[in-house]
Amino acid sequence: MKEALKQRGIFSSALMRKPVLPLNQEEKDWVALGLERSQLPEVDMTQFEDK
Amino acid sequence: MAKVKTFKTIFPAVSVPLNDDYSINEPEFRAYLRWIKTFYGKGMDGLVCNGHTGEITGLTRAERKRVVEICAEECGDVMTIISGVNCENTAESIEMAKEAKEAGADGILLMPPHMWLRFGMNPDAPFEYVKDVAEGADIDIIIHLYPATSKAFYPVETLIKMCKEIDHVKCIKMGTRVTSIYEHDVRLLRQECPDISLITCHDETLCVSWFPGMDGALIGFAGCVPEIICPAREVFANPDKHTLKEAQDWSDRIYHISQAIYGGGQHQVKHMQD
Numbered sequence: 001m002k003e004a005l006k007q008r009g010i011f012s013s014a015l016m017r018k019p020v021l022p023l024n025q026e027e028k029d030w031v032a033l034g035l036e037r038s039q040l041p042e043v044d045m046t047q048f049e050d051k
Numbered sequence: 052m053a054k055v056k057t058f059k060t061i062f063p064a065v066s067v068p069l070n071d072d073y074s075i076n077e078p079e080f081r082a083y084l085r086w087i088k089t090f091y092g093k094g095m096d097g098l099v100c101n102g103h104t105g106e107i108t109g110l111t112r113a114e115r116k117r118v119v120e121i122c123a124e125e126c127g128d129v130m131t132i133i134s135g136v137n138c139e140n141t142a143e144s145i146e147m148a149k150e151a152k153e154a155g156a157d158g159i160l161l162m163p164p165h166m167w168l169r170f171g172m173n174p175d176a177p178f179e180y181v182k183d184v185a186e187g188a189d190i191d192i193i194i195h196l197y198p199a200t201s202k203a204f205y206p207v208e209t210l211i212k213m214c215k216e217i218d219h220v221k222c223i224k225m226g227t228r229v230t231s232i233y234e235h236d237v238r239l240l241r242q243e244c245p246d247i248s249l250i251t252c253h254d255e256t257l258c259v260s261w262f263p264g265m266d267g268a269l270i271g272f273a274g275c276v277p278e279i280i281c282p283a284r285e286v287f288a289n290p291d292k293h294t295l296k297e298a299q300d301w302s303d304r305i306y307h308i309s310q311a312i313y314g315g316g317q318h319q320v321k322h323m324q325d
Contacts, residue, residue: 001066001104001271001274001275002066002068004275004276004308004311005066005068005083005275010086011066011068011079011083012076012079013070013071013076015068015070015071015073016069016106016109017069017109020109030311031312033307033311034307034310034311034312035308035311037307037308038276038279038304038305038306038308039279039304040278040308043086045083045086048083048086049078050078050081
């Protein structure tokens with residue numbers, strides 16, 4: 001989930017606390033393909049950031 | 052406009068961004084919540100923090116409370132704020148529920164104690180647990196129903212008793228995950244407890260799980276791709292205004308990212324299959 005949030009530009013990091021381990025590149029690519037096929041673009045978060 | 056507390060909606064189980072030192076990245080969390088709030092009035096009128104997606108088991112008790120405070124500050128003026136409570140004993144569960152309430156939660160998502168997953172439980176224990184927490188903290192409750200394949204699953208007779216005898220029980224997060232039992236229990240709960248909100252937590256088969264006529268969803272997925280979850284929900288919430296083809300089209304679109312994140316099951320299933 002966090003990797004998808006990162007790839008969409010919503011989170012800057014997909015970091016989770018151990019013992020959860022980061023995804024490998026194949027898994028990240030799988031998420032990217034899923035986002036593309038479901039037509040989910042990046043989100044412009046600048047409008048939601050603290051001014 | 053005055054806030055209306057609701058249990059019949061989509062609740063995204065929000066994630067919590069972390070800094071490199073594993074502390075909560077509060078500015079980014081706030082920005083994320085402001086984005087989530089833009090889906091208020093579009094089928095997503097509440098949110099759940101401290102769910103499994105929100106890494107409740109990885110957060111300290113103080114962090115869980117802080118997460119609720121931030122959610123309430125950013126979205127609590129209009130959205131229904133629910134906090135997960137996950138604890139191994141009743142007394143501390145009541146304390147955590149009270150802390151969530153103090154921090155601005157409108158209700159709690161009460162998870163079964165982890166030890167029940169390992170050992171199972173006395174059949175009367177789930178009812179007593181929910182009743183004690185509801186009365187001890189005086190707070191509304193969403194029952195977190197674990198999978199029928201787990202030892203912490205609550206039989207439908209137990210759920211009906213909770214709904215009928217505990218006023219604070221407002222909603223069941225139906226995580227049954229065995230379709231035949233899911234549909235049976237939904238239909239029986241509808242018959243016996245018509246006022247209780249029944250919402251799916253089947254992220255991986257979302258549209259399919261909406262078919263029995265659900266009141267919403269409580270899913271981490273909605274905190275990541277709400278742009279496709281909300282309009283899909285509209286189709287299933289108002290079937291008289293839509294066609295089966297529309298429902299299938301939304302299901303098709305959701306399917307790809309669902310597969311990428313859930314791999315046809317719950318988290319980590321892909322690892323286990325490899």
